[in-house]
Amino acid sequence: MKKRSGHELSRRQVLQLGLGATAAGLLPVGLEIAFPVEAQAQGQDPLPSWNDGVAKQSILNFVRVTTDSSSPEFVPPEQRIATFDQDGTLWVEHPMYSQIVYCLDRVPAVVKAKPELANVEPYKTVLSGNRAAIAQLPTDDLIKILVVTLSGMSVEDFKAQAEGWLDTARDPRWKKPYTELIYQPMIEVLTFMRANGYRTYIVTGGGQDFVRVYSEKVYGIPLEQVVGTAGGTSYGYDKDGNPVLTKEPKLLLNDNNAGKPEGIHMMIGRRPYAAFGNSTGDRQMLEYTKASRGERLAMLVLHDDATREYAYGPAQGLPDTKVGTFTPALYREAKAKGWIVISMKSDWKHIFTFDQPH
Amino acid sequence: MKKRSGHELSRRQVLQLGLGATAAGLLPVGLEIAFPVEAQAQGQDPLPSWNDGVAKQSILNFVRVTTDSSSPEFVPPEQRIATFDQDGTLWVEHPMYSQIVYCLDRVPAVVKAKPELANVEPYKTVLSGNRAAIAQLPTDDLIKILVVTLSGMSVEDFKAQAEGWLDTARDPRWKKPYTELIYQPMIEVLTFMRANGYRTYIVTGGGQDFVRVYSEKVYGIPLEQVVGTAGGTSYGYDKDGNPVLTKEPKLLLNDNNAGKPEGIHMMIGRRPYAAFGNSTGDRQMLEYTKASRGERLAMLVLHDDATREYAYGPAQGLPDTKVGTFTPALYREAKAKGWIVISMKSDWKHIFTFDQPH
Numbered sequence: 001m002k003k004r005s006g007h008e009l010s011r012r013q014v015l016q017l018g019l020g021a022t023a024a025g026l027l028p029v030g031l032e033i034a035f036p037v038e039a040q041a042q043g044q045d046p047l048p049s050w051n052d053g054v055a056k057q058s059i060l061n062f063v064r065v066t067t068d069s070s071s072p073e074f075v076p077p078e079q080r081i082a083t084f085d086q087d088g089t090l091w092v093e094h095p096m097y098s099q100i101v102y103c104l105d106r107v108p109a110v111v112k113a114k115p116e117l118a119n120v121e122p123y124k125t126v127l128s129g130n131r132a133a134i135a136q137l138p139t140d141d142l143i144k145i146l147v148v149t150l151s152g153m154s155v156e157d158f159k160a161q162a163e164g165w166l167d168t169a170r171d172p173r174w175k176k177p178y179t180e181l182i183y184q185p186m187i188e189v190l191t192f193m194r195a196n197g198y199r200t201y202i203v204t205g206g207g208q209d210f211v212r213v214y215s216e217k218v219y220g221i222p223l224e225q226v227v228g229t230a231g232g233t234s235y236g237y238d239k240d241g242n243p244v245l246t247k248e249p250k251l252l253l254n255d256n257n258a259g260k261p262e263g264i265h266m267m268i269g270r271r272p273y274a275a276f277g278n279s280t281g282d283r284q285m286l287e288y289t290k291a292s293r294g295e296r297l298a299m300l301v302l303h304d305d306a307t308r309e310y311a312y313g314p315a316q317g318l319p320d321t322k323v324g325t326f327t328p329a330l331y332r333e334a335k336a337k338g339w340i341v342i343s344m345k346s347d348w349k350h351i352f353t354f355d356q357p358h
Numbered sequence: 359m360k361k362r363s364g365h366e367l368s369r370r371q372v373l374q375l376g377l378g379a380t381a382a383g384l385l386p387v388g389l390e391i392a393f394p395v396e397a398q399a400q401g402q403d404p405l406p407s408w409n410d411g412v413a414k415q416s417i418l419n420f421v422r423v424t425t426d427s428s429s430p431e432f433v434p435p436e437q438r439i440a441t442f443d444q445d446g447t448l449w450v451e452h453p454m455y456s457q458i459v460y461c462l463d464r465v466p467a468v469v470k471a472k473p474e475l476a477n478v479e480p481y482k483t484v485l486s487g488n489r490a491a492i493a494q495l496p497t498d499d500l501i502k503i504l505v506v507t508l509s510g511m512s513v514e515d516f517k518a519q520a521e522g523w524l525d526t527a528r529d530p531r532w533k534k535p536y537t538e539l540i541y542q543p544m545i546e547v548l549t550f551m552r553a554n555g556y557r558t559y560i561v562t563g564g565g566q567d568f569v570r571v572y573s574e575k576v577y578g579i580p581l582e583q584v585v586g587t588a589g590g591t592s593y594g595y596d597k598d599g600n601p602v603l604t605k606e607p608k609l610l611l612n613d614n615n616a617g618k619p620e621g622i623h624m625m626i627g628r629r630p631y632a633a634f635g636n637s638t639g640d641r642q643m644l645e646y647t648k649a650s651r652g653e654r655l656a657m658l659v660l661h662d663d664a665t666r667e668y669a670y671g672p673a674q675g676l677p678d679t680k681v682g683t684f685t686p687a688l689y690r691e692a693k694a695k696g697w698i699v700i701s702m703k704s705d706w707k708h709i710f711t712f713d714q715p716h
Binding site for chain 2: 268
């Protein structure tokens, strides 16, 4: 028997760290780092991709005061919950959510199985490959495409389809898998918070089943810590009598806006101590996180780096995009309520793991 | 840095063990036991309240073969999920689910706030205190009572109401708090599985918010590992502008029968390796658990001990109760499919922590 420090990594945290850090190219799986807070005190920087400034200091300070047992703001380990939006917060969302690209890319396979759809809209437009026309599809048509590509199959078949796409699809700008377009500074935040006893959750407007396909490998976040927009399943049997869960076109949770705190209550049952987002879809989650006793951290990623990533929202350019709705009103609210705005341009030394210096 | 054994407890597991074992009176909080499987090999029995037999050996064997890295049935730690029904599996469900008692006991407070209900059925019957009449209330009336006592308040107010009741309510037979009517042998199973890297989930037909009020303290199971029948919440603001989640009379998940595997998919996203139940409401969960590759454990608690607890279902007596629907058909299915039936009378040395010998 051996007494452990309150700051030592749990086996599960090590697993998550190993997975997440490996995905980010930092550490081999299984390498264990003990006493991260002490390491920090000894000069090792847990957030090396962050420039010094308010954003970085806010994260370091929050973790310090909530995990130091002598601090009045100490948070018991079982209550340490941190929630992260995904699109635009952990990975690139521009010019189109990756999951929407997935659904569009799935249309040919759907039409192959149901040839009668080939001359029906919106499938006809998608099959045409006319990007301008596809971008103009109305929301109702997009929903038809989501329904036909995200339901009707077993949960295992869906997973296999999504894995196949993730293995082969490439972002058109960087020519890399979408799962490599993750923000290195945020991977460091996930790793740092887990190393200090926080359970890190993804709370995304994206599909829960979709994100669960890669959350463990890419972010070190286990499937059960992904809260997303969720459709129902139905339990039944295949022709051999084996039980099957089939994905149904029935919305159980729209995990955007007010749906984020509602989803957090359903899936976690505790109010987060820290929340990270980048758009109006995250507003209520940040508000809910901050509006409670004790030290709470609310942060918004501002996309203001057109050179290394994109600039949209209140900073400059692309003010009226379909995604990344970081509005001027949200920016003012953040400033008024003490939510910390992260400038990708100023606060982040590197955006992606692959653009770190060698 | 120190390399750890695959069998050492994680910090979180220790926390859960400490909480659960303390509730069961076994260990002071924080006492850490390392290498439980080795301890077992050295003669310490992880299931001391179990008589030797098929049930006990099935549990020990399952944990051994799924956690020994040299075993062909080894299960990686991140996949180790075990699910437990609550009513009749972890605590007493007879003669009435405790949560139904809670809802009935809440009626006077509801009527005090809404005096117009005093002469309206079914509230009038509940207020009369006529137990025979209350027991005869039709399902529609019971649902009205559930809705009025489980929705309409903030999630914090609900928690305070339930905590107050749990502190003061007593089971009429044992004159003890309901949270003491937990089965000591099952607490040992929870503790043993967690000590071997399994994440233990409650998957209950009971209310998710209700069970979360005491799951951590009573079972060592954190709130986020409780899957139950769940109503929606709505995000809004109180008169001071503070955000509030209000419980709504809207059913999101009916976590019974087919709803159990559906709820497991939504809340956990992985198929369990072990599942424990006691009624037809657990049938699909056990079926879903067993119908996959690898070693899987499915167990059913049979209430056949009228002296120490109750006897109902296929064993003897009380064949037509409203609860505990362990039917003869379920018993036959269990025998046919290799689900292990636990006889409370034969397999358990003690039922409750409080009836252990000193």
